[in-house]
Every structure is written in C-alpha cells, then in structure tokens.
C-alpha cells in the first residue's frame with residue numbers, strides 16, 4: 001500500500017526471497033531482534049495509521065471515525081490512530097480510561113454497552129463525552145439518576161437503535177436483529193425519547209445503530225444506515241434536535257484473500273450519501289469500525305512444537321499458539337491463513353491439521369497446506385483484530401508478547417509476563433525461587 005504522501009506502508013507482505021515481512025522487515029528478524037519468545041503478535045503501525053488517515057479524510061469536518069477499541073486496545077495502535085484524527089468507540093469504563101490515556105478528545109468518544117455499571121456511567125458523565133449511547137429505557141432512567149447525583153448538566157446522549165436488520169454474518173456477531181440484547185427496539189423509541197426529555201440533565205445529541213460485523217457489501221450497510229435515517233426523520237419531526245448520526249462499524253475484512261476486502265471508505269461514502277438522500281446532510285456522521293483498521297496488519301508468529309501423525313493418517317501440526325491467544329477460530333469457526341515465515345520455491349506441501357496446546361478440542365485452527373517437513377515458524381495471518389484483545393491466560397499460559405513495527409524498525413515491544421508472574425497474577429500463587437525454570 002502507498003500513503004497519499006507516497007511513502008510505502010507495506011503491511012504483511014512476502015519479499016523476493018520468500019520471507020514474510022511486516023512493514024518491510026522479515027518477521028523472523030523482528031522476533032530475533034525483539035528477543036521475545038513465541039507466540040508473539042507483530043503489527044505494522046504504519047499500515048494501521050494509513051487506514052485511519054484514509055478514513056478520517058473521507059469524513060467531513062466534525063464527523064468522526066471512532067475506532068472500536070475493543071478490536072485491539074494496544075497503546076501504540078490507539079495512539080497512532082488518534083494521531084491520525086480518529087476518535088474512539090468504547091464499551092466499558094476500562095476502555096474509556098484507556099482511550100482517554102491515549103489522548104483522544106472526549107468530544108470524539110462514544111460509549112455503547114447494554115449493561116454499564118453506575119461507576120462506569122459516572123466516569124462517562126465526568127469525561128463529557130460526545131455521546132453516551134443508551135441501549136434501554138431503563139438505562140436512561142439510571143443515567144438521569146447518576147447525572148442528578150453528580151450535579152451534571154448537558155450530558156450528551158444518543159439512542160442506540162435496534163433496527164431489526166438481519167445481516168449475512170456469523171450469528172455471534174449479528175447485533176441488529178430483534179432477538180439481540182442490543183439497542184432500543186422501534187416500539188420503545190417513544191418511551192426512550194420521553195425518558196430523555198424528562199431529565200433536565202440529559203441532552204439528546206444523536207441516534208446510532210450497529211447491525212453487526214463482517215459486512216462485506218455496501219447494500220447491507222446501507223440497510224442499517226437507512227433505518228437510522230428514517231428514525232432521525234421521525235425524531236426531528238417531533239422537535240428533537242440532533243447533532244450526529246452514528247451508523248456503527250462492521251466494515252468487513254476477507255480472511256482468505258486481502259484483495260477481496262472492501263475499501264472501508266466505501267462504507268463511509270454510503271452512509272454520507274444516504275444521510276443526504278434522507279435530508280440529514282446537515283448532521284455529523286460517526287462510524288465505529290474496529291477490524292477494518294487493524295485485522296490485516298497483525299500476525300501471530302508461532303513455533304511448531306512437533307507433528308503428530310495418527311494411525312488413521314491424520315497429520316497434526318502442533319504449534320505453541322492456542323485458542324487462549326486467538327479465540328476467533330474456536331468462538332466463531334473463523335478461518336485465518338497460516339503460512340510459513342520463509343517459503344522456498346518448489347517445496348512439497350501436504351495437508352496439516354494445525355492445532356494449539358490448549359486442553360480443548362476446539363483449540364484447532366483447521367487444515368492447511370504446509371511444507372513437509374514443517375518449518376520451525378509459522379504466521380497466523382489477519383490476527384490484528386479481536387486477537388490479543390480477546391486473549392486469556394487459560395491453562396495458566398502467559399499472554400503473548402506484542403511487537404510494533406514502524407518506519408522499517410521495531411517501535412515498541414510489550415514483553416509477555418514470565419511463568420512466575422502469570423501464575424502470581426492469575427492464580428495468586430508465588431512460585432519458589434527458580435521453580436519457573438525447572
């Protein structure tokens with residue numbers, strides 16, 4: 001990829017010698033130089049910043065590309081996106097604190113979530129965010145009570161609408177249908193407006209909808225946008241003023257072929273066009289993409305532990321990354337490309353079933369054509385989103401290290417805790433000196 005200024009932002013590419021590179025640096029060299037053990041996440045900060053820049057520039061002044069920090073909250077990534085003009089979409093008090101620590105202006109932060117605790121509402125009220133996105137009438141009453149308790153005025157609120165739009169995606173990431181727990185259904189919008197109007201401390205600023213993730217076609221995104229626009233027409237007709245419409249995230253990414261990934265700016269263009277068409281061109285637009293900014297620009301480097309060939313002929317390739325490091329295959333049956341770090345021309349490949357060390361049958365990445373004998377190191381591609389942010393220390397496994405590449409070198413490293421630290425933090429046990437080395 002080339003930036004508008006012409007500098008190269010490589011992303012994850014293979015060089016002329018068959019070496020898989022991140023930001024132009026061979027991944028094997030990145031791991032060696034960083035001095036971390038595998039599994040390790042490696043990200044290209046320049047490529048991530050370039051997507052943030054393109055999306056920010058595709059929006060008119062006042063509108064916001066609010067990066068869904070849940071996709072990947074690593075400090076260097078969020079700071080790079082904020083630097084490029086992105087705002088942040090948060091869904092917890094922790095994410096809010098992290099976003100503010102990365103220097104984002106509160107007016108560029110939106111906060112969704114069906115079950116915000118009182119202390120989280122208090123934090124959001126105190127921060128004076130662009131909008132607290134309420135997801136039920138009950139929540140509006142709680143928010144009004146917290147605003148009264150804090151003596152706050154002018155608390156910006158947006159109603160997250162559940163428009164009952166079905167998108168063609170995995171059931172676990174579809175959020176805008178009528179059975180989902182998210183958002184305020186059409187029948188309850190009137191009660192939500194009344195509850196906001198009842199409180200002298202709350203101010204309706206926007207309407208939002210996020211109908212699901214992995215939307216690959218603009219027409220599907222347009223269905224959610226149309227629902228928000230129609231709601232805006234009805235709400236404005238009742239005399240409520242609005243500042244912005246938030247049409248959510250969900251810009252899809254192809255996990256099999258990066259060339260099939262839709263240009264994320266097309267979703268923004270679709271939303272802007274629909275708003276104009278519905279007579280809401282005077283309002284600001286907020287979008288909440290997560291995965292589209294980071295998925296393709298991160299990999300997990302994993303080491304092959306050993307093959308295991310069963311008598312039935314199944315060829316397992318057991319690696320040191322597991323479902324605790326990357327949950328998506330186990331949670332959503334997601335496919336991630338798995339490739340050798342160094343590929344040699346003409347080498348024979350056979351079908352390997354790649355699996356991790358976690359004691360669960362679902363810790364299984366699926367079948368891949370890989371060299372035989374297998375290489376020492378593999379890359380699990382497109383792991384930049386919902387990878388490390390969903391990781392756990394299940395099976396008392398340390399969280400993976402993270403390496404951030406920028407301008408052709410290593411910009412930052414977050415080294416994984418050792419065994420002793422992991423056991424202390426996760427299990428509350430202190431190991432005898434030297435026991436983590438035996």
Ligand SMILES: Cc1ncc(COP(=O)(O)O)c(C=O)c1O
Nearest residue numbers: 068210213249250288289290291
């Ligand atoms: C409210 C909301 N906004 C934005 C997103 C980001 O979705 P994606 O990473 O698919 O763009 C999500 C994902 O779960 C979400 O729930």
